[in-house]
Structure formats: structure tokens, C-alpha cells
Amino acid sequence: MEIRFQQANPGNYLPASRGKGQIRYLVIHFTANDGDTAKNNADYFKNTNVSTSAHYFVDEKEVWQSVRDADVAWHCGTRGTYFHPYCRNGNSIGIELCSRMKNGQYYFQPGTVENAVQLVRMLMKKYGIAPDCVVRHYDVTHKNCPAPFVENAAAWKDFQRKLTEEVDDMTADEVKNLIAQSKTVYNTVSSVPDWGRATVEKLARKGWLKGEGSATGLNLPEEVLRVLVINDRAGIYGD
Ligand SMILES: [Zn+2]
Incomplete structure (x- = not known):
């Protein structure tokens, strides 16, 4: 899959030169917007110093990278309580899915979920990350993020299933x-x-x-x- 890159504002992440072994978790988020695109977000984090960031933004058409994998993005930290024993900004990659809203409820377009599945599968392979180390922001801090996968447990289960779905290689x-x-x-x-x-x-x-x-x-x-x-x-x- 093609991934476009636009470096975030230097105030939004920590240059870290992490090695492969230091990236242990993939954290899934949602943008909590209605109608945004991956590029909108990449532009925003380039042009605005907000001391927050994510590595990737995904919509139904594209994937944009904003922070390099080796650098630390600020996406799942908290001054409050951590509910995950190990997953932190320092050892994870943050992936934001662009959301949509209908009748007061956030949802993801199917193409956005498919693109996220492809991206996550690629990163799992690249860094040797097991399926149970792909987590929701909710699993780290109990924030309602990504809402479509927190409020609908079946949708999250379905996403997890797609991460390990066997590719059929028939003779x-x-x-x-x-x-x-x-x-x-x-x-x-x-x-x-x-x-x-x-x-x-x-x-x-x-x-x-x-x-x-x-x-x-x-x-x-x-x-x-x-x-x-x-x-x-x-x-x-x-x-
Ligand atoms: Zn989040």
C-alpha cells in the first residue's frame, strides 16, 4: 500500500531513533471528526504546534504518515491512570482512523477500516508485533477512543479477526x-x-x-x- 509522508511540526513529537525491537504495540485511535481526511490531519499536525501527534492517519482512500516510526508520537499518554501495564508512547505506534458521524454516533467507513487493516498487518509484520499487542487507546487509558470500537465490541472483534485472517494460497x-x-x-x-x-x-x-x-x-x-x-x-x- 502507498503511504504518503508529511512531517509533523517539530513541537508535536519526540525525535527518538527507536530501533525495531523498541516498537512493541500498535495503538488504534479515531479522530473524533466528521468528514475529515488523512491529508487534512497531516496538514493540521504540520501547521499547528499542539504537543500531540500520531504516526499515521487513515481514511477510506489514503494513508498519510506524520511522524516516522522511529520517532515517538504523543498519542496515548496520560497524567492519570494507565490501564495497560506496558503500552506507552515510547514503545508504540499511534494510528488514527478518520471518523464520520450519524445520528450522534461516530462510525468508520468500511474503506477506512480496510485500509487500517492493511496498514496494521504491514506494521505487525515489519516489527514482529503479535495480534494481542494491537490495542485501542481505550485499553491504555480508558479514554473512549476509538469510539466506534469501544462502544461496539463486536466491531473491534471483527477488526482483530481481520488482522489474522489467513490469506488463501491454494494450489x-x-x-x-x-x-x-x-x-x-x-x-x-x-x-x-x-x-x-x-x-x-x-x-x-x-x-x-x-x-x-x-x-x-x-x-x-x-x-x-x-x-x-x-x-x-x-x-x-x-x-
Ligand atoms: Zn485516541
């Missing part, structure tokens, strides 16, 4: 068998259901999925589509 023979057994076959992009359409459009755009317009069309069985979508969610096909 060619297994794929052939699936095709042979398959009942539903999609032959046009427009016949693909909503949950798979973006993936199919992406693969067609990149020229990896051909057949549209030919006699047989896409000839894409539903089980294969399912695997393509899982791989796409795992970031295998890029942007």
Missing part, C-alpha cells in the same frame, strides 16, 4: 477443482455481487483478469471470486 489443482464444483459463475463485471465488484474491477483494470467481451466472458466461479476478494483484502493486489 492450481485446488483452484481447478473449485471451478469444476462451482455452481455460480460470473461472466460479466456487472453481474458480480457488490462484495466482489471492486476486486474484479481492479484485476480487470490491471489486465490480470481477462475474458470480458469474449464468447465465454469472465467465467469466474463464485468460490474463486471469494478467494480473490480475501487476497485483495490482504493487500496482495495493491491499490
Whole structure:
């Protein structure tokens, strides 16, 4: 995934040159805004000295980095009580998800959650961080952050599940068998259901999925589509 970088105002973070082993936790936050973008936040923390920061900002389209991983951002500190025994600013990376509001309730757009999953999976791999070291700001200080994952425990569980979802790496023979057994076959992009359409459009755009317009069309069985979508969610096909 592509990550854009715009350095935060020097007053908003601590240059630290942390080594890989010193980054142990990923802390998830929400911006508590309605309609902001990742770039809005990167601009704000560049232009404004507020003695607070996060490493990454995520919206449904983009990821912007504001503080380098090796530097310490001020995102989960408190003068009050810590409810997590180990996670602190000094050993964590802060990730802010842009929020939206409806009927007085904050929520995340599905694309924002998907982008955050991709970013977190990438950072888990890079720093060898276990799934249970991906925490909410709430888990560190009991602040209601990120509200959509604190007020809705099932949404947080779902996010955690996506961090460890297996990427399906079937053999060619297994794929052939699936095709042979398959009942539903999609032959046009427009016949693909909503949950798979973006993936199919992406693969067609990149020229990896051909057949549209030919006699047989896409000839894409539903089980294969399912695997393509899982791989796409795992970031295998890029942007
Ligand atoms: Zn927070």
C-alpha cells in the first residue's frame, strides 16, 4: 500500500531513533471528526504546534504518515491512570482512523477500516508485533477512543479477526477443482455481487483478469471470486 509522508511540526513529537525491537504495540485511535481526511490531519499536525501527534492517519482512500516510526508520537499518554501495564508512547505506534458521524454516533467507513487493516498487518509484520499487542487507546487509558470500537465490541472483534485472517494460497489443482464444483459463475463485471465488484474491477483494470467481451466472458466461479476478494483484502493486489 502507498503511504504518503508529511512531517509533523517539530513541537508535536519526540525525535527518538527507536530501533525495531523498541516498537512493541500498535495503538488504534479515531479522530473524533466528521468528514475529515488523512491529508487534512497531516496538514493540521504540520501547521499547528499542539504537543500531540500520531504516526499515521487513515481514511477510506489514503494513508498519510506524520511522524516516522522511529520517532515517538504523543498519542496515548496520560497524567492519570494507565490501564495497560506496558503500552506507552515510547514503545508504540499511534494510528488514527478518520471518523464520520450519524445520528450522534461516530462510525468508520468500511474503506477506512480496510485500509487500517492493511496498514496494521504491514506494521505487525515489519516489527514482529503479535495480534494481542494491537490495542485501542481505550485499553491504555480508558479514554473512549476509538469510539466506534469501544462502544461496539463486536466491531473491534471483527477488526482483530481481520488482522489474522489467513490469506488463501491454494494450489492450481485446488483452484481447478473449485471451478469444476462451482455452481455460480460470473461472466460479466456487472453481474458480480457488490462484495466482489471492486476486486474484479481492479484485476480487470490491471489486465490480470481477462475474458470480458469474449464468447465465454469472465467465467469466474463464485468460490474463486471469494478467494480473490480475501487476497485483495490482504493487500496482495495493491491499490
Ligand atoms: Zn485516541
